[in-house]
Amino acid sequence: MSVRVQPELRSQLIQFGIGDWNACYHCGTCTAQCPLSEEGFLFPRKKIRLMQMGLKDELEASVEPWLCYYCGDCSTSCPRDANPGELMMSLRRYLTSIYDWTGLSKKFYTSELWELGFIIVFAILVVLSFLVLLPSMGYHFTRELTAQGGVQLNAFAPIHVVETFDWCMAAVVASLLISNILRMYYKIIWKYGNMKVSLWVHIREFWLLIFNFAVQPKFNKCDDKRYWLSHWFLMSGYTIMFIVIVVYLPWFQTQKILPIWHPQRLLGYYATFGLLFGLFVAIIGRIQRKDVKFLFSHISDWLFLAMLTLTAITGILIHIFRINGMPLATYISYITHMAVLVPMILIEVPFSKWSHLAYRPFAVYFQQLKRYAVPRESGHP
Amino acid sequence: MEEPRIGVYLCWCGTNISKMVDVEAVTKEVSTLPYVVLSKNYKYMCSDPGQDLIIKDIKSHNLNRVVVAACSPRIHELTFRNACEKAGINPYLFEMANIREQDSWVHTDRSEATLKAIDLVIAAIRRVRYHEPLQKRTVNVDPATLIIGGGISGMSAALEIANAGKKVYLIERADHLGGQVARFDLTFPHLSSAQQMIGPMIQRVENHPMISVSLNTEVKEVDGYIGNFRARLAQKGAEQPEITFGNIIAAIGLKPFDPSVIEEYSYGKFPDVITSLEFEDNLRAGRILTKYGKEPRNVAIIHCVGSRNRKYHEYCSRVCCMVALKFVHEIRAALPEANIYEIYADMRAYGKGHEEFYAMTTHKQIIFLMYDQQKRLPVIREAHRDDDCNMLIEMNELLSGIDIEVPVDMVILMVNMEAHENVKEVVRTIGVSLCGNQFFIEKHPKLDPVATTTGGVYIVGTCQGPKDIPDSVAQAKAAAARILATIAQGSVPVEVTTAIVNESLCCGCQTCISVCPYSAVSYDEIKKASVVNEVLCKGCGTCGGCCPAGAITSKHFTDRQILSEIEGIMSMSY
Numbered sequence: 001m002s003v004r005v006q007p008e009l010r011s012q013l014i015q016f017g018i019g020d021w022n023a024c025y026h027c028g029t030c031t032a033q034c035p036l037s038e039e040g041f042l043f044p045r046k047k048i049r050l051m052q053m054g055l056k057d058e059l060e061a062s063v064e065p066w067l068c069y070y071c072g073d074c075s076t077s078c079p080r081d082a083n084p085g086e087l088m089m090s091l092r093r094y095l096t097s098i099y100d101w102t103g104l105s106k107k108f109y110t111s112e113l114w115e116l117g118f119i120i121v122f123a124i125l126v127v128l129s130f131l132v133l134l135p136s137m138g139y140h141f142t143r144e145l146t147a148q149g150g151v152q153l154n155a156f157a158p159i160h161v162v163e164t165f166d167w168c169m170a171a172v173v174a175s176l177l178i179s180n181i182l183r184m185y186y187k188i189i190w191k192y193g194n195m196k197v198s199l200w201v202h203i204r205e206f207w208l209l210i211f212n213f214a215v216q217p218k219f220n221k222c223d224d225k226r227y228w229l230s231h232w233f234l235m236s237g238y239t240i241m242f243i244v245i246v247v248y249l250p251w252f253q254t255q256k257i258l259p260i261w262h263p264q265r266l267l268g269y270y271a272t273f274g275l276l277f278g279l280f281v282a283i284i285g286r287i288q289r290k291d292v293k294f295l296f297s298h299i300s301d302w303l304f305l306a307m308l309t310l311t312a313i314t315g316i317l318i319h320i321f322r323i324n325g326m327p328l329a330t331y332i333s334y335i336t337h338m339a340v341l342v343p344m345i346l347i348e349v350p351f352s353k354w355s356h357l358a359y360r361p362f363a364v365y366f367q368q369l370k371r372y373a374v375p376r377e378s379g380h381p
Numbered sequence: 382m383e384e385p386r387i388g389v390y391l392c393w394c395g396t397n398i399s400k401m402v403d404v405e406a407v408t409k410e411v412s413t414l415p416y417v418v419l420s421k422n423y424k425y426m427c428s429d430p431g432q433d434l435i436i437k438d439i440k441s442h443n444l445n446r447v448v449v450a451a452c453s454p455r456i457h458e459l460t461f462r463n464a465c466e467k468a469g470i471n472p473y474l475f476e477m478a479n480i481r482e483q484d485s486w487v488h489t490d491r492s493e494a495t496l497k498a499i500d501l502v503i504a505a506i507r508r509v510r511y512h513e514p515l516q517k518r519t520v521n522v523d524p525a526t527l528i529i530g531g532g533i534s535g536m537s538a539a540l541e542i543a544n545a546g547k548k549v550y551l552i553e554r555a556d557h558l559g560g561q562v563a564r565f566d567l568t569f570p571h572l573s574s575a576q577q578m579i580g581p582m583i584q585r586v587e588n589h590p591m592i593s594v595s596l597n598t599e600v601k602e603v604d605g606y607i608g609n610f611r612a613r614l615a616q617k618g619a620e621q622p623e624i625t626f627g628n629i630i631a632a633i634g635l636k637p638f639d640p641s642v643i644e645e646y647s648y649g650k651f652p653d654v655i656t657s658l659e660f661e662d663n664l665r666a667g668r669i670l671t672k673y674g675k676e677p678r679n680v681a682i683i684h685c686v687g688s689r690n691r692k693y694h695e696y697c698s699r700v701c702c703m704v705a706l707k708f709v710h711e712i713r714a715a716l717p718e719a720n721i722y723e724i725y726a727d728m729r730a731y732g733k734g735h736e737e738f739y740a741m742t743t744h745k746q747i748i749f750l751m752y753d754q755q756k757r758l759p760v761i762r763e764a765h766r767d768d769d770c771n772m773l774i775e776m777n778e779l780l781s782g783i784d785i786e787v788p789v790d791m792v793i794l795m796v797n798m799e800a801h802e803n804v805k806e807v808v809r810t811i812g813v814s815l816c817g818n819q820f821f822i823e824k825h826p827k828l829d830p831v832a833t834t835t836g837g838v839y840i841v842g843t844c845q846g847p848k849d850i851p852d853s854v855a856q857a858k859a860a861a862a863r864i865l866a867t868i869a870q871g872s873v874p875v876e877v878t879t880a881i882v883n884e885s886l887c888c889g890c891q892t893c894i895s896v897c898p899y900s901a902v903s904y905d906e907i908k909k910a911s912v913v914n915e916v917l918c919k920g921c922g923t924c925g926g927c928c929p930a931g932a933i934t935s936k937h938f939t940d941r942q943i944l945s946e947i948e949g950i951m952s953m954s955y
Contacts, residue, residue, distance in 0.1 A: 004786050
């Protein structure tokens, strides 16, 4: 069965940051030197070919873009300056928009107005809820509150209200992400090709998902190990912070200032360090533009870094002001913190760059499923 | 015959020969042979002191035969013949023994190599004894030139010769000059207009006082030899007065491959499958439209049509890749929104500015699709009823390995350059040889790519092999330079070592006529014997070898000379 070429796919892909892909003349140097490319899952050349030819279904059924961690060696060794590394990056943006059924991801990636607009709307909603909604529920963000002396954080931001909101937000994000992952599974495993994967293989190989999420062993296969380390600090810091904020908020956000050796504070400090370290490496890299992987920055790359940095800084400020008994400064930092954090999680995690936290480990898992796939019996659609 | 007095000279060639051959021993061994007056050796015989040694000895010892044992005669035979001539003896009274390429360079045992050298030198001594003096001959050159074909190659050569003030007869079969180039719109890689280039050139040729242009004309019969040809021409079938000329340039050009023999492409069946030359016609007319009068939204260009495929032609036509890229520029300029597909087998961009042209074209938003031109050609089919295109190309895309279908409204077939359909007739009239692909064979593929094995006959342009405009023009001007050199000389040397027929022995079987590659032998009906034209004869010896009556002798390769040489090489027993 022949596949129809779709030259019009080009105009769509261009919106995701793809430059001039016709420079590639398929020498295969990129694939040959990529430590992550392997038999049956060859990239980047083959993926570039699919893009050039406009083979949409083949592209959407590819796990390979997620198996690339963008060390940039392919772009450095490319004799035609076709920049295969950046083409793979752009392909990940495109695939993110394809998995997303709401269509918002595509809007965010292709229109700065949409992305910034959404962030600002969410930020305003957060600020409004502190200034209007909470007081209307009886939690007064007033001078009396601060007049009691010390920082009354749980009185200002009532723990059960924030916690409920956290859980709601987590539920929305999770349901969006899970539905997108199901679509990813459908495109990669279910729909594409005449293959079948048994339920037992699904269960047996599930550990790969957890393992890859926690350690990113594939990233460590890239020749340059530095980025694996900084990425791992960033990832672990973020994950710890996310878990304590969403799942253990009452344990984390306490009125009383606990001693410095308390796990609550130690975990918080570690997570902050991890975030700052990872952010520092990425931001300096993108400013210096010495490494190929940081040579091209899409607006989504900068927005992601900017929002995460703002979240971290406001988080640190809350902590400093609180310890030093500065209520108003603490509350203002808290509102700012939430005004950045909420849109970041709602937009970045399901629709934009942060979705890779799920797509990457799932891609490794799906890759393994494909390895154990058996041909479907004839007669099956 | 005077008593032979032979001088033998052995060369060390530095250490090239002396390392493996005991030159002193050989010198001593051959010094006592009959008729050998002296034998000497020297470090480099080909050097000036080496040659002077021979010249001095010839004079002081009254030598009348010389043998030099050194390198290959291909390298220095002429050097030593000239030395002999300088010393006052006929250059053909010289023989060379090759003890380097045939001995020292190819052996590892010094004593055996020395014995072999002795054999080779003895053979040369035995042979040279029977050498006869031969006289150099020349023929006068008629300053006029006949050029067959009025394309860009023929016209370039014509202008070059005519500008030197020499007469040119330019004959063209069609009713206009310009050849294939007159059909082109733009040229690659500079995208300059072919019309603006060829138009003024035609004007210059037609108005040139030294060029006589004959359109609608064919060559009926050519005879004669270098410097002195005669031809009968026919214009629209009517016989013309005979012309005489000294040299001939064949510039008969090419024939575009007829793609209707390739079933997969359905050429002739689908009106919008056209050849590259038909597309050039469209471009010159300034319109890119399908047969339904619509602008095509999808245009595919299929490369290597009839080329590089054992079923059609195995050779590459060299220009089609760049012409296809040129089409991309022209289509993109006319139809900015169209999808353009380059369906290619290999992109060949070998020439000056070609790779840059290719790199530039890749940025024109085209899709390159690679196919296997040996195993699986793309297939052009009619589109389904609900498709918004006229045709579909089904192919296996080689760089992805995926079977794809490409929606198209117009397909351009980059047809191969075939030898001209007239080629056999021209071969018969001017006496040149054809290669397996029916192109004219040049005298030497590297060192003499414009001459042929027939003296005074030159080949230029695509009749010698597929080539682009600059290569055709360069070859045309090279041929013109060669011809002007012979005209300036006024005469040309002809081969000395020709064949001669002993008429009393000839039985009239005419086997020699059928085997002669130079058409140099004819049959004299009155004498009832074969006659060799000594100007056409190249001395290859084929006729002598096949003559059942032993009536033909090749000068300088007589039976006696060769048999003595063989006796010489067999004389040592060890």
